[in-house]
Structures are given as C-alpha cells and as structure tokens.
Amino acid sequence: MRLRRLRYNSILRDMVQEHRLSPRDFVLPLFVTEGGGQKIPITSMPGVFQMSRDELVKEVKTLSPLKIPGVILFGIPRSKDEKGTQALKKDGVIQEAIRAIKDTTPDVLVITDVCLCEYMSHGHCGVVQKTPKGQWEVMNDATLEILAQMAVSHAEAGADVVAPSDMMDGRVGRLRQALDHHGFSKTPILSYAVKYASSFYGPFREAAASAPQFGDRKSYQMNSANKREAIREACLDLQEEADMLMVKPALPCLDVIQIVRQECDVPVAAYQVSGEYSMIKAAAHQGFLDENQVMMETLLSIKRAGASFILTYFAKQAAQLIMRCE
Numbered sequence: 001m002r003l004r005r006l007r008y009n010s011i012l013r014d015m016v017q018e019h020r021l022s023p024r025d026f027v028l029p030l031f032v033t034e035g036g037g038q039k040i041p042i043t044s045m046p047g048v049f050q051m052s053r054d055e056l057v058k059e060v061k062t063l064s065p066l067k068i069p070g071v072i073l074f075g076i077p078r079s080k081d082e083k084g085t086q087a088l089k090k091d092g093v094i095q096e097a098i099r100a101i102k103d104t105t106p107d108v109l110v111i112t113d114v115c116l117c118e119y120m121s122h123g124h125c126g127v128v129q130k131t132p133k134g135q136w137e138v139m140n141d142a143t144l145e146i147l148a149q150m151a152v153s154h155a156e157a158g159a160d161v162v163a164p165s166d167m168m169d170g171r172v173g174r175l176r177q178a179l180d181h182h183g184f185s186k187t188p189i190l191s192y193a194v195k196y197a198s199s200f201y202g203p204f205r206e207a208a209a210s211a212p213q214f215g216d217r218k219s220y221q222m223n224s225a226n227k228r229e230a231i232r233e234a235c236l237d238l239q240e241e242a243d244m245l246m247v248k249p250a251l252p253c254l255d256v257i258q259i260v261r262q263e264c265d266v267p268v269a270a271y272q273v274s275g276e277y278s279m280i281k282a283a284a285h286q287g288f289l290d291e292n293q294v295m296m297e298t299l300l301s302i303k304r305a306g307a308s309f310i311l312t313y314f315a316k317q318a319a320q321l322i323m324r325c326e
C-alpha cells in the first residue's frame with residue numbers, strides 16, 4: 001500500500017517521474033538519393049522515405065520548430081562498385097546533401113554515417129578480397145584508408161559530426177588522424193562502438209539498398225551474446241579518441257547501454273534501428289498495440305537505461321506528441 005500513495009494522483013505522479021523525454025533527445029536518420037523530386041516510400045518502414053536533395057532540405061526545415069537538434073544522413077548513390085568510389089566524390093550524393101542542409105538550415109546538426117556498405121556493389125562495409133582458398137574476406141586496413149578519406153570529405157562538405165559504423169578495428173584512431181591532418185581537429189567522432197550483428201537492421205537494408213550480396217556481417221559486427229566485449233569495444237574507441245559512443249540496436253541492448261554509460265564518461269547514444277521501428281509500426285497497423293504509447297515507452301526505456309540521445313525514425317512523431325502534451 002505504501003508505494004501506491006504516490007500513484008493515485010496524476011499531478012503527483014507526474015511530479016515524481018524520474019525520467020522524461022524531450023525532442024532534444026532525438027536525432028532523425030534520413031536517406032538521401034541522387035536526382036530531384038524524389039520521395040520514395042520504404043515498404044518495410046511506413047512513414048520513412050528515400051529522398052532526393054530538394055525533398056531532404058524540405059524535411060530538415062521541419063525539425064527546428066519541433067526542437068529536434070539533428071539528423072544522421074545515409075547516402076544512396078546511383079552507381080556502386082567494388083571500391084566505394086562514390087563515397088569519396090566531392091560532389092557525391094552525401095557531400096551535396098550536407099552542403100544543401102548547411103546552406104538552408106545551418107542550425108540543424110548534421111551527423112554522417114561513415115561506412116561503405118551503401119557504396120559497394122557487394123553490400124559489405126569494407127573492401128572485399130578473395131583469399132587463396134577462394135573465400136572472401138573484408139580487409140581491415142585497406143578499408144580504413146577509404147573510410148578516413150570519406151570522413152574528411154564529409155567534414156569538408158560541412159558535416160558537424162562523423163559517425164563510423166563499419167566496425168573495422170582501428171577506424172576511430174585512423175579517422176581522428178586523418179581529420180586532424182586535414183584541419184578538422186574540431187570535428188567530433190561519434191563511434192558506433194557497440195554494434196551488434198543484428199537482424200533488426202533488415203528494413204534498413206531495403207531503405208539504403210545495402211544488403212550484403214553474399215555472406216553476412218558477423219566477421220566485423222559483434223556477437224549479440226557478448227556484453228563484456230562491448231566494454232572492450234567502447235574502451236578501445238575511447239583510447240582512439242572517440243568523443244561519443246553509440247550502442248546499436250537499442251531495445252534489445254538496454255543492459256549494454258546501461259553498462260557502457262556506467263563504464264565510460266562520454267555521452268552515450270543509442271540507435272533505435274529500423275527493425276525496432278518496423279516492428280511497432282506493423283503491430284500497430286494490425287491493431288495489436290497502441291502505436292504512440294509503445295513508441296514512447298520504448299524511447300523512455302532507452303533513456304532510462306542511460307542513453308544521452310537517441311537516433312530514431314520516430315523522432316518527429318515523438319517530438320510532436322511531447323509538444324502536444326506539454
């Protein structure tokens with residue numbers, strides 16, 4: 001009976017609430033394509049689109065009134081090859097998108113995903129080579145060189161933060177070195193430090209057209225059975241001077257968010273990934289769940305676990321709901 005005393009009155013309940021969501025907690029992921037006038041729905045992610053630059057700019061303009069501080073950009077080039085050539089072009093899809101956003105809405109923080117899977121014809125996050133035995137392998141150090149150039153070209157185009165998500169060893173250190181060398185010592189690195197090989201990324205691979213054409217990502221992304229290894233990943237990235245760490249996916253990894261937060265004294269981001277979003281959308285569409293309530297409950301649980309901010313496709317929907325309730 002004693003604990004319920006604080007639950008009867010809704011004003012009191014609200015007053016003693018321990019955690020709260022704000023639109024300032026969110027970063028919106030966006031997919032940008034080449035061309036113009038394009039806003040292509042992603043079937044497995046209702047409400048999410050691949051957008052050409054003009055549409056992207058319109059979308060980003062809607063964020064400041066909602067008090068959403070930033071976006072994370074994923075580029076979808078028209079052509080792909082085995083070297084990720086399009087990732088490095090000065091006028092590449094992502095570089096042009098960064099410039100367009102910075103020209104029109106400089107007050108929105110632009111984070112860029114630094115990874116090669118969207119640019120490689122085989123869909124892997126790095127350079128692939130065949131071993132003498134005829135098996136393929138993702139080459140660590142050869143990939144680092146391309147990622148470093150990619151990060152620099154994002155910074156040159158005006159990116160505020162770069163976020164390597166490839167999971168090669170040593171990428172944070174290599175990116176830091178390249179950024180510093182090119183005069184971007186002030187550009188922070190948000191490392192996808194703890195990124196599990198998760199099936200929750202399924203819908204993203206439709207969105208970014210980046211599904212691996214053979215094999216899987218288990219030789220570079222983490223085994224989701226491992227938690228102590230998450231600390232090793234996080235600590236190593238901090239040694240290499242990561243400014244912020246990310247845990248991904250979010251809801252299946254609340255324990256990991258919590259422990260990374262405890263062990264590391266930098267901001268910890270969590271990525272509520274495509275599958276987490278689609279799962280809620282699909283269940284709500286069937287009438288099995290209340291979409292807004294489940295959305296808020298998941299986001300709040302991610303914050304309660306210790307996330308400093310959340311990358312989520314629900315950013316706008318959640319921000320609108322929060323603003324309506326306040």
Ligand code: PBG
Nearest residue numbers: 115117165200201204273274275
């Ligand atoms: C790029 C990348 C992926 C995601 C973010 N960056 C895909 C992957 O690793 O396969 C997934 C995000 C999501 O599912 O929403 N490597």
